[in-house]
Amino acid sequence: MTAFRNQKYKDLKKKHLASGELFVDSEFPPNNKSLFFSQVDNSIEWRRPKELSKIPRLLVENSTSDDYVEGPTGAGWFGSTCCALLSDKKLLFKVLPDYKKQEFTDESQYAGIFKFSFWSVGEWFEVVVDDSLPVKDNKLIYLHTEAKNEYWGALCQKAYAKFIGDYESMNMTNASNALVDFTGGVAQPISFEDYDLLSTEVRQEIFKMLFEASQNKSLMIVRKQCSAEEKLTTSSDGLYNGLNYFVSSVLGPNLESKVKDYLGKNKLGLIRVRNPLGNKEWNGKWNEQSEPMKQLSPKEKQKNGILYSNDSEFWMDFDEFLDKFTNVDICHFLNTSFFSAGKSLNETAFKGEWSIGAAGTKKDRSGGNETQKTFLNNPQYLFEISNVKDDVIISLETSGKDMNERAIGLHIMRVADNQKYRINDKGETVFKTTFNKLRSAYVKETFKRGCYILIPCTEAAGFAGEFYLRLYSSAKLNAKSMNDIVPTKATCCSKPYNFITRLRIKQVENMDLPDMTKARMDNFMTNLLIKSEKEKFESIPVKAKENSGKLDAEYDTRCIFYRKKFTEPIIIQVFEYGRIRSNIVAEGQIEGRDIKEEIQEKSLELISGEKQGFKKIPGNLVVEFSGSDDITAY
Template sequence: MTRLEKSLRHYGNQNYEKLKKMCNKKKQPFVDTLFPPTNQSLFLEQGRSSDIVWKRPGELHSDPHLFVEGASPNDVTQGILGNCWFVSACSALTHNLKLLAQVIPDADNQEWSAKHEYAGIFRFRFWRFGKWVEVVIDDLLPTREGKLLFARSKTPNEFWSALLEKAFAKLYGCYENLVGGHLSDALQDVSGGVAETLHVKKFLKNDPCDSQLKLFNDLKSAFDNGALIVAAIAARTKEEIEESLNCGLVKGHAYAVSAVCTIDISNPVQKSLTSCIMGFKQKQNLIRLQNPWGEKEWNGAWSDDSVEWQSVSEDQINVMGVQRGSLDSDDGDFWMPWESFVQYFTDISLCQLFNTNALTMTKRYYEQIIFSEWTTNGKKSGAPDDRAGGCLNFQATFCNNPQYIFDIPSSNCSVMFALTQNDPSEGLKKREPFVTIGMHVMKVENNRQHRLHQAMHPIATSDYASGRSVYLHLQSLSRGRYLLVPTTFAPKEQALFMIRVYSDQQIRTKSVVGEKSVVWEEDFLFHRSNNRQQYKLEIWADNNTSRDHMIAHYVITALIDNEQRKLFIQLTDHNGNPVGTVDITVSAFDDPMYL
């Protein structure tokens, strides 16, 4: 059993192997009682009627298969469901076969084959809050007039995308819950990677030319390292959703990124004399995208069969994996120049997988995972045990949030934080909204051990989002001690959260506890003859070394005046810094009968 399988969680406690064995024994295909082939699994509202008929792949084609000639973006075409956020993530997934094998485990043994007895049962895996969750389904799919209603492949006897979508709908409670969603959530669900959303205009705000090139290089590097990338054009109103632009692109719609590259467009026939002599090469940055509708493409420069392709050599065409004959087909797959992409597209969601294996040749990152929660602990806002303080807008309670110290051992360190909140609505039709979350990082004193009680100016603040995750990348950090504060936007909002830390230097992130409160209550009796009595109070600490050390002292003066007095003493160290408080009651009598 692999490490993944040991930590695997089975949705609804359904065990694929046991259920399949039971179906084979009964000679009956599986019917999932947790996600039945009825309107209950389709709609949010009870009692809705429809003409939808649930059919197994064998009823739709005489030779059904999970995969036909492997996986490709055209295997995932969106149906009538408004779930391009999920479909485009699945399309992006086809470019990382290792991840696809994680999401669809043991695909060969799930395939229709004479070697395996058909049981009508399939399993898929999604990453949820630090663990892979296995979801079991039957293969009854929603159809109308003998055709699949939702996700499907352009190859009529290929069914992996339709079955994967059904498992995802089960995880979300019903198919209707897949209408509209966060691109980054879908990417994270199918990869377990670190999701980040880049707002193009915000990224290009300062120094657009250099920022354009940096964004292109960052995206290319991420894609080459197996990241899943989806791009979208935001719609400002409901009416703009799925509105087609003159350039062929669609607003309020997501596209999977299937290639990022730079090509040489120096056509030997058209080269100028100067460029031939000097050896100049003309470069063009391109990006390829896939529309999950399987149609409607960009019609500008570098679109299918445009004149720009005439300047590309056959060798370059082959390297790009392009067939000239396919450049005039409306299949939803198209190229466009980078400068046009950043002009039209507003958001880029990418999910990166950082290499944490020291044995590989690629760059290694150190990983640390922390689970905790924002909770009031049943106390009023701002109380010592309150751990749900809200963002910096709420100065009085901000420092009540969980706090984490980390040390940067040497300068120019890069650290990435991914904050993810738990989804309490898994499998439920009623979706509880996520709380709005974010992160702050502050530089603190190099010897700080305890919680911060007054906010310092943050060196970095993440975006705040009401989605499942937020991301913060700190580059070129200088040596020293830092404090990370994950927060909800408002105080008293409670949720479980997970922090994943990736760094190119080995660092240790640890929770910061409050100052330890020592409860010590003792009585002492002293006999003195003079009227003015002095007692020296010393506080010593055992620091696990050969010698203890005194951390504070105070001289108490007591008069024999037959009175009882309460003293509140602020203890300080030898430099006058406060280290704690002591309450003392002094009773001084000249008659021992009162003692």
């Protein structure tokens, strides 16, 4: 845990207990500068909880979101975040550590200082504040509770305002960002405008995503985007425009037939939503007084999970949910523990940055989007899919500075299976996000076997800033940051590399081998060994297919070789793969002199292995290749 602004809670509390003076935070003083960056309001005063309540408490037992009220100058979403934290006390006590030792009592050694924990770009910070809170007419102007004497929410809001700059800066961020900062979770911002909601398949996919998130205890915030003038106005259905609601349950696959009959054909399920303002005016199809709710007995509601855990909750069917809201933000907690009962994922994380420096140097790492010549100057990360295919989750988080000016995205390209250095030429794009002026970007995609370069980027070049990149998958990705452009320069004992060759082995076709029985053909596994001078690369085995008594196999193996001798051939050996022993059955070769700058596709003749006397055999090896005497070309 890093002390934010080098303020250590333990040392500061000890110092002020010894002096008998209450802590006043010099880093976030009780004045206008801590409130605003664009205005001055001299009517605001500062009071400590002991000046506002007879018996102030940090956290009241059985505290619920019904108690929280945003003040007239509040950001409008912080109550939703508190609502989400209160749904899981484990998360709450991560943000509010040692809460029993931070009470306003002599037993807790009250000294006017409180601590909270927030996460940013891969690191947890301990943030301390004094307990002076902004008031008008002795009433809190930001988040407060109806209970009058509970202050953890107000103090947490103050600590978070300090963490991001000031109270006014909270209007420039949102609940999704705060949930990540409070939990270290993975953000997935979703705008329904990006989906074809007329498609049944798309609607099913969205519902599946929400249902799985609910099952995994992810936190979800939903809202209807609106103009500043419309914010917190109510629509005819009782919902508040622009308010961040908390999604507390998603029901679907296990609903009984009676409930499904009420839902109607093609209706996917029910979603429970909580209003952070502490009331429920929803009058939709599944409101508390609706016909379905009246017809279902208490026992049926209990059995189907159609319950209320909070007085401000209400139910909607999924169609209403999509119709009434425009955005949902999910904060995922991905399981990376191999000692837990659920499915665990491998996590790889990198703390990186876009930086501005002299052209061509390692500090020149802010290249903008793929349409710009400088695109490949961005940071590059390599990951490998070793299975036939695998699902990968990728999360990009930035620090949030200049968030309204900087649009971020992710770009993923297929590259050579033996890629060792940064790419200098764009590969085959397999996925890219749209650029959004958000603090996070999220990808969940299925990738085929192979190696990939992942590029976190900004839409415009020339932005500097930190980011945190996380990758999750069921198998290890062997991910690494790519820093070197080319192999190390020649020494007195070695010759320099003069050429670079890019090679793609697509397939072997119509290969006819002697002594080929049907049983052998049906189970024929094959892989490749590619040799270029002293360098070798062995591909992953694939299953061959029988074709009119001959063998075909699709490899799609891609390699890059740095070469010293122009005339040396590249040899491609075809093996019959065995777990204990593999046997070479054929080989083809590309003559070094045939490699040119333009891309060529050739069908290489096959010859048998050494044991068979290097005889020509039926079949061809289909390859694509190109080369250059500029070893930075690819």
